[in-house]
Amino acid sequence: MKFTFSDEEEAFRAEVKEFLKDYQDLNGFFDQGHDWPSVREFFKAMAAKGYLSVCWPEEYGGLNKSASYEYIVWDEVAYARCARPPLGPGIVAKTIIRYGDDEQKKRWLKPLRDGEMHFSLAYSEPEAGSDLASVRCRAELKGDKYIVNGQKCWQSYAQDMDYFWLLCRTGTQESRGRGCSLMIVPKDAPGITVAPLPLMDDDQLNEVFFDNVEIPVNQRIGPENGAWKLMNAALADERHIQFPPSRLRRDLEDVISWTRDQGLLDDPVVRNTLGDLASQVLEGEVLGLSVLDAMMRGEHGVMEAAANKVAQTISCQNIARAVTEFGGPESLVKGTLSELIWRQSMWETIGGGTSEIMRGVIARNSLGLVAKT
Amino acid sequence: MKFTFSDEEEAFRAEVKEFLKDYQDLNGFFDQGHDWPSVREFFKAMAAKGYLSVCWPEEYGGLNKSASYEYIVWDEVAYARCARPPLGPGIVAKTIIRYGDDEQKKRWLKPLRDGEMHFSLAYSEPEAGSDLASVRCRAELKGDKYIVNGQKCWQSYAQDMDYFWLLCRTGTQESRGRGCSLMIVPKDAPGITVAPLPLMDDDQLNEVFFDNVEIPVNQRIGPENGAWKLMNAALADERHIQFPPSRLRRDLEDVISWTRDQGLLDDPVVRNTLGDLASQVLEGEVLGLSVLDAMMRGEHGVMEAAANKVAQTISCQNIARAVTEFGGPESLVKGTLSELIWRQSMWETIGGGTSEIMRGVIARNSLGLVAKT
């Protein structure tokens, strides 16, 4: 048993840390929406180091490393608060590598690897949030093109991205998850409108409207009506980097530092709270490693990832809420980390699978409970 | 608006308190099962003061007082830890007064009022706990007798009581709540076996087996298959005394006193916990008054009672759990109140309607949510 990384991995981490030194002022983890040009440059620099394609096979220009290297990259990037893992070189590229045809691989993989091409996830709809199998946005095949009509909602970063990774209905509504396909849709295609939904954390989500948007059939990835399998595989590819635990560690370190500045660090009640939060961060770190470990052993890590998601996102809220509790009005001033994470972390237990959905996953798969409702 | 009682009511409270001075060592609230002879004597003494029939109409020998007097009695008795409200002069008598025929009233009310006759509630079964409409214990009418067969479970105090207040099936199983009747069953009737289920709080529940037990038809109260209406009415009669808030107050006072003795009272973390518990006790007190207020205004108080039950029983557990948390091993020594209430209060969120059932009541009736599952 070993909870630490190999010397080679640690050497790689040191290299990543060295690289990140130049980006200490980049706040893309919390604020990509306001600083996309800088984050884009950062991704390009990462690409130059091969960091966007750490786990890709060599034949597609990747470093062909194990998942642990990818974990290290995004955990350090999270600690440095520079960015969150981008969709394109992650889910999109890995799906193309696994299910795309040769032409698709040739066309898309290089710009993705180079950080030149960025994607927004277009899964959710106003009436299909947790329940994605009920999506209604429709793609109808006419000749060699799909005609897409419908609406997507709650799209992160859509305002800045170049493409959508679109989940749409190609079968009947009743066929649920068995009637959906995945497509690559350029944002500048005629018929697309993006409308911002400003958020309480000063970022934004977006609504996206598709009005007779034409998509060449060769921009469908994988078989028609085959989206579900691709989506599950893509989830599996990203479980270990969905919630990097060093985000928690950095939150707590920053909160402790703020608490010290406020002269509150020796208050026994505050101390009691911080001690509890410290154990939560340690829990988050081993849960994160558990996901990685499962993947390194070739398992799916579904349970580990669900546990990791629930526990870490709640701990992340606990940190934010604790400091606004003991920190009084000072902790609520805009510009303090505590105030920002109070607002920002509200999203963490919702996006990427709500805590309720995740608890259901554990109840069903790990405890054998039906828990359908 | 007024959260206090009238001068007359306060005078009555003073009288009750005076009466209770003689019973300061009686621990029937937590330990009736081990001290039933003393508790029985206590009830007789209460009866002599009219306290067992405070709200009964004068024609049946009651004091004909409003619900507030009954509230005061049982709240003070709870504070003194002497006993919990007995079933006989409560639910049983009130149901007989409302639904019994003249002969039944003549036969049962006097011994109930005098504290001479005591009942155990026989509702739950192994397969019908929260879901009472699925009881299976069956009473079949043969001539002028019912023949009762079946099993009851989780009966409080059955080892010491004289009678059962039996919910049994007289209709089809499928008729659910519309096929049940209520009967008075003497414990010494042939065919009854009572088996103890020892509890973690040193008390016991009981299983009761009915094997061809003969019950004269005139011991059925109310119409055949009419139990549901009677049970609901009986619930309504007792809502204001189901969980007297002074039990909480006394718990916290005793915990504070223990904490002082342990030299922990000035510990800021302990103090922080106690302050939070203090506000919970105050909440419990106003929630208790809310139930009474609703009843005094002639309303059912269903919502108020559900809120009161959930909040007070959870606070009661919070008090017990907090002291075992900050009190260390000393708080776990048998004989300390903290240790006893840790074990005892586990039952409070279960008996008399679980917290889950009560939250469902609120969700449905107060918030309009279906929450069927």
Place this chain on the structure above:
Amino acid sequence: MSLDLTFSDEQAGILDAIRKFTKERCPGETVRELAGKFPTELWAELAELGVLPIATEDGGGGALEVVAAMEALGAAVFPGPLAETFLATQILEGDELQEVGAGESIVSLSAAPRGDALSLVPWPEQAKVSLQIDGTNIYRCKTVGSPEMVTSLGGDPYGRVKLERTGEVKNAARGLALFDIAVSAYMAAAGDDLVEVTAEHARTRKQFGRTLGEFQAVAHPLAESSIALSASRTLARAAACAFDEGRDDANGLAAGARLSARKSALFTVYASHQIFGAMGITLEGPVYHVSRRIRQLSSAGASVAVAHEEALALFGINAVSA
């Protein structure tokens, strides 16, 4: 007269009148738009209704009338230094009291800073009456120099500025008790408002072929909110009764009410955000303008430690000997 937990006709009248006023003049959009500004017009209109000085000798009421008003104002998430103003009406006299009651003089209440640090003061540009809480004491203050403006989560403008104490206030305990009562009633009502809109969402929004409200993971937290808020609301009313009757336990009940309301309102905030999902985190959505205000108000007034001491005093504990 015995127990009676209903408002008098007059108190119910106040509640209704303000509800009517806020429904017309202070819908959610207005609250969102006013973030960062002093609600000048609304404040004047509220003053015209005669609410602000209601708990003074000439105001014709007491804490219960304040509670009735705050329940209506909280349900609308009405902006401005409401509880602070009610506090001020208990400690000011003469023209100053007159002006505060008429909405012409704005009250700012801040906590004593650590050591030499600047104070963090709400409404520094509007306030004519600047008060500072230190433990259970209140001091009159004047500001020295001009404030460095910041924004706070609740949306109200704050400034960092040096405050100089000009005198201690006499009846601080009474003022703080009314503050606690007022802010509790407000927070409980704002929480109730959140429960209501969230329940409405849960009754209508469908996922997996059923309404959200059919899932216990949605229905039960809302039920818990509803229970907790009803305790807080009732406790605030109980404290108001005690206050108006001049009872000894008024301060303890008021502190208990504030502890209760901040806890139940924050619980509700988190439950509502979770249940509304993405919709709940939008700036224009139905949750955030309420949740930010609740979070801000829950840190106002005397410290939680002080409130604990006051509540514990009702259980025979004297203040800690530290």
Place this chain on the structure above:
Amino acid sequence: MSLDLTFSDEQAGILDAIRKFTKERCPGETVRELAGKFPTELWAELAELGVLPIATEDGGGGALEVVAAMEALGAAVFPGPLAETFLATQILEGDELQEVGAGESIVSLSAAPRGDALSLVPWPEQAKVSLQIDGTNIYRCKTVGSPEMVTSLGGDPYGRVKLERTGEVKNAARGLALFDIAVSAYMAAAGDDLVEVTAEHARTRKQFGRTLGEFQAVAHPLAESSIALSASRTLARAAACAFDEGRDDANGLAAGARLSARKSALFTVYASHQIFGAMGITLEGPVYHVSRRIRQLSSAGASVAVAHEEALALFGINAVSA
């Protein structure tokens, strides 16, 4: 070698062997019957398996082997001063160590009492080695006079007695870290056992025409338990690795593991009692013999405040200057 969160074959062998042993020799009935007594026979049999001195130089293992053993022992709610014995193996030498490892000498660990108060000491009649924790120090003690026996919630016999310190122990930190690791692994496993029996109940018991597990109000708390316990279990293992590798963060991780395990195990206790309903509060039922033991163990060892300090040290905070 990189990350690998699985037990080695040898460690898995220890876990399996003890599981087999406890399944045969220590079912629930036995645990219930042994309440109030020292488990003389079981203790001797466990000693025979060579488990107790496993983390000593001659024992052939380290903290990870202790964890493997404790996961099996915790799942069976095995009685006796297990974690205390592992602690003792880190601070004793020579014959004393030999005897403890052989199960012939029983270890008692108690907290320093307030002032002149008597100590509350487990196993006062059996213990040959009496240790006292004071902050992060451990003292060897002898008992003066005979103990006044009391029973504690967990069922173990305790006595109130005067302890006289006979010397301070050198490697207390190492002993306490192994104690924390051992007790965490035990509590997490005992909690897992509760989750398992409760889930089994929820899968089979029906109310309102469906199994309990179909109600989210039942399924979700159990899922939360399962998540929390898996964090605690893994953290105990992580601390054991750090301990065995002699890393600086071993103490902090061990303390964090204990904080984690006590919280998740207690959460599970409360969830299980609630879900089992009346069945859960019976003396012979499937919950109480586990829940009492978890509650007792969660108060053992150094204080929570001490554990907080050790965990916080991993975040660059030094102990409070008080």
